[in-house]
Amino acid sequence: ETHDISVARLTKTLAPTLKKLQRNEELVFGESFTDHMLAVEWHKGQGWLAPEIRPHGPLMLDPSAVVFHYAFECFEGLKAYKDKEGRIRLFRPDMNMKRMNNSAQRIALPHFDGEQYIECIKELLRQEQRWIPSEYGYSLYLRPTMIGTEEALGVRASKSALLYTICSPVGPYYATGFKAISLYANVREVRAWPGGVGNAKLGANYAPTIVPAEQAAQHGCQQVLWLIGEQHELMEVGTMNLFIFWTNREGQRELVTPVLDGTILPGVTRDSILSLARTWGEFEVSERKLYMNELVEAERDGRLHEVFGSGTAAIVSPVKRISYLGQDIHIPLDPANPEGQAGPLTQRFNDTLMGIQYGDIPHEWSVVV
Ligand code: COI
Numbered sequence: 001e002t003h004d005i006s007v008a009r010l011t012k013t014l015a016p017t018l019k020k021l022q023r024n025e026e027l028v029f030g031e032s033f034t035d036h037m038l039a040v041e042w043h044k045g046q047g048w049l050a051p052e053i054r055p056h057g058p059l060m061l062d063p064s065a066v067v068f069h070y071a072f073e074c075f076e077g078l079k080a081y082k083d084k085e086g087r088i089r090l091f092r093p094d095m096n097m098k099r100m101n102n103s104a105q106r107i108a109l110p111h112f113d114g115e116q117y118i119e120c121i122k123e124l125l126r127q128e129q130r131w132i133p134s135e136y137g138y139s140l141y142l143r144p145t146m147i148g149t150e151e152a153l154g155v156r157a158s159k160s161a162l163l164y165t166i167c168s169p170v171g172p173y174y175a176t177g178f179k180a181i182s183l184y185a186n187v188r189e190v191r192a193w194p195g196g197v198g199n200a201k202l203g204a205n206y207a208p209t210i211v212p213a214e215q216a217a218q219h220g221c222q223q224v225l226w227l228i229g230e231q232h233e234l235m236e237v238g239t240m241n242l243f244i245f246w247t248n249r250e251g252q253r254e255l256v257t258p259v260l261d262g263t264i265l266p267g268v269t270r271d272s273i274l275s276l277a278r279t280w281g282e283f284e285v286s287e288r289k290l291y292m293n294e295l296v297e298a299e300r301d302g303r304l305h306e307v308f309g310s311g312t313a314a315i316v317s318p319v320k321r322i323s324y325l326g327q328d329i330h331i332p333l334d335p336a337n338p339e340g341q342a343g344p345l346t347q348r349f350n351d352t353l354m355g356i357q358y359g360d361i362p363h364e365w366s367v368v369v
Contacts, residue, residue: 001047005040005112007119012127015055021130024138027171029313034131034140038124039164040117041149042110048163051120053127056166062151066158072148073203074103077312078268079139079170080125080369082132083359088125088369091357093118095268100144103200108157109146117144121165122369131169136358141170141313173314178350180320180333180341181309183225183237184216185292187325191226191235191263198235198263205265206239213238219323223309232292234258240309240317241270244290245283245345247303254284255345261289269310272365273349292324299329306343307331316350318342 015035022032033056040051066072076096081089097114104110121142125132132140144165148158172178189212192198197205209224216224223238235258236242248254255277258264277285298304307319318341322329334340334347342350355361359368 001045002049003047003113004116005048005051005120006116007051007123009050010120010123011050011052013052013054014127022169024133024135024171027133027138027169029170029173030141030143030168032168034128034167034169036124036127037164037166038120039162040112040120042112042161042163044159048110048112051117053124059162059164061149064151064153065147065149066152067147067149069153070148070155071202071204072107072109072158072161074100074107074109074146074201075203076100076142076144076201078142078144079312079357080132080142080167081139081358082134085359086134087359088122088129088132089357089359090118090122090125090367090369092268092272092365093121093367095271096144099201099266099268100146103202104146106197106200107148107202109148109161112163117163124165124167125369128167131167133169133171136354138169138171139357141168142166143168170313173311173317178318178341180318181222182220182321182323183223183319184219184221185225185227185232185322185324186212186216187227187232188212190228191224193228194261194263196263199260199266201265209239221321221323223317225322225324227292228263234290234292234295235263236265237309237317237319240311240314241265241267242290243270243273243306243308243310243316244295244304245306245343246298247305248284249294249297252284253282253305254286256286256288256290258290259287267310267312269312269315269353272353273310273316276349276352295322295329296324299331304329304331306346308342308346308349310349315353316342316346318346
């Protein structure tokens with residue numbers, strides 16, 4: 001089998017006509033796509049074929065392809081940024097490649113060389129340069145995807161796969177911009193469970209979240225707060241990891257996020273926030289199990305300072321209210337500014353991460369293409 005998906009083997013077929021760029025203000029998250037995509041086929045016994053850049057467009061798949069029946073699909077999300085010098089940058093793309101290989105392995109899809117694939121993605125980005133917005137807060141969202149393509153209804157590993165990446169110019173994830181959100185603590189459905197696939201970025205983890213999200217919306221909340229178990233252990237918020245900043249029972253200021261126990265998606269932004277916080281060394285940083293009664297108690301005692309979600313799409317998403325068993329938990333935002341939409345620590349993570357992503361703060365995480 002061939003494992004080589006290096007740029008040396010990359011072929012290009014370019015689109016005969018190019019699309020018209022949208023203005024930044026018109027961008028809706030994930031609704032417009034660039035001219036080209038990257039695709040690599042895999043066949044059992046043969047390995048990976050040559051990667052190709054080709055016009056973005058429909059895939060030809062037989063309706064029996066396993067992706068349509070048994071959810072052989074995993075994906076990633078990462079962004080390309082343009083810095084002040086006009087250079088293209090990626091943020092920790094190696095993390096996405098590692099996670100994608102973990103996700104693929106969980107659903108018996110083939111392993112690929114992440115470093116080589118990043119080089120192919122870089123070539124795609126050079127091709128799609130004009131699509132990368134240069135304005136702060138805007139970027140080109142990349143969606144690496146792998147699907148099982150074998151035409152067979154037997155429930156077993158797919159004998160063929162397609163690894164592709166599409167690109168979408170994006171602005172702020174929420175149409176409302178950087179605004180604090182309300183969460184609906186869901187005590188019925190669970191997003192993931194011990195021994196399940198919550199730590200893999202599988203498409204199958206997302207479709208079942210829509211009905212609960214619609215229920216949350218009926219309660220005036222923008223996202224679901226995912227819980228598990230009778231003690232209402234906290235898991236994630238919507239499609240994001242969860243962070244709490246409080247003064248703990250011991251009286252220490254502490255940043256806490258659920259520990260990666262197999263039910264939590266190992267977010268790149270999550271990891272970056274933990275790493276920044278540990279480098280700053282200004283408060284305790286913990287990864288552990290968290291329960292709703294701790295949150296209720298912290299609010300009651302005035303120890304709850306900030307709550308936010310973290311993810312590639314929104315970076316951080318400040319939370320102002322959690323609806324839990326018919327009661328509201330209120331989280332202070334910016335004590336210094338009644339109009340403010342984020343607590344000072346949430347804001348600082350946002351600004352630091354954006355600074356690194358756009359190349360204004362030098363950091364090894366930002367990779368020049
Ligand atoms: C995130 O970046 O928070 C995501 O999970 C992306 C989402 C569009 C699936």
